[in-house]
Amino acid sequence: NAGVTQTPKFQVLKTGQSMTLQCAQDMNHNSMYWYRQDPGMGLRLIYYSASEGTTDKGEVPNGYNVSRLNKREFSLRLESAAPSQTSVYFCASSEGPAGGPRNEQFFGPGTRLTVL
């Protein structure tokens, strides 16, 4: 099993450009998440998807959109990138459902994004 995979690993964008970060998991998990991590800070939740077909905003959703394409894939789109979106982006998945004893999250390796 590959676990959680993310593409690309690195990306440099100019202000105003758009791009989509891809995430896929092969663990048959119900829930998927997108986080960002800025230097010296913890992870902040951008969007999550509790199950296939549903998405909801997290702590810092402005400037982002997501798509839960199917159970395996959850993409994050930046429509018009800004320098403030320079960060490391992590995708994660969990078996779900909310709360309970089986909600450990499995993380991907991250995408390092720089917006000039």
Next chain:
Amino acid sequence: DAKTTQPPSMDCAEGRAANLPCNHSTISGNEYVYWYRQIHSQGPQYIIHGLKNNETNEMASLIITEDRKSSTLILPHATLRDTAVYYCIVSASSGGYQKVTFGIGTKLQVIP
């Protein structure tokens, strides 16, 4: 959601036990305590979780006080590969997903 408090940094000698404390005095009865770690700039890695009882797995042990207001993660024989940032998290159920707030964590430095 219950907040957690951790020391910002700790050192541990290689081969010794590393004991990482976490305070979660406002935890509610149905909230789990989870521990993750992040090695360098990799994605966080799940370590262990518990509700009331002490737990042990191949990576670590988790000791939760009887009043559940604090816990300790124990790495029994720390190695250099255990140098990482360790996050203590209280997991809350919120509108259909596992709401998890990652703070700054404890930066553990294992010293040769």
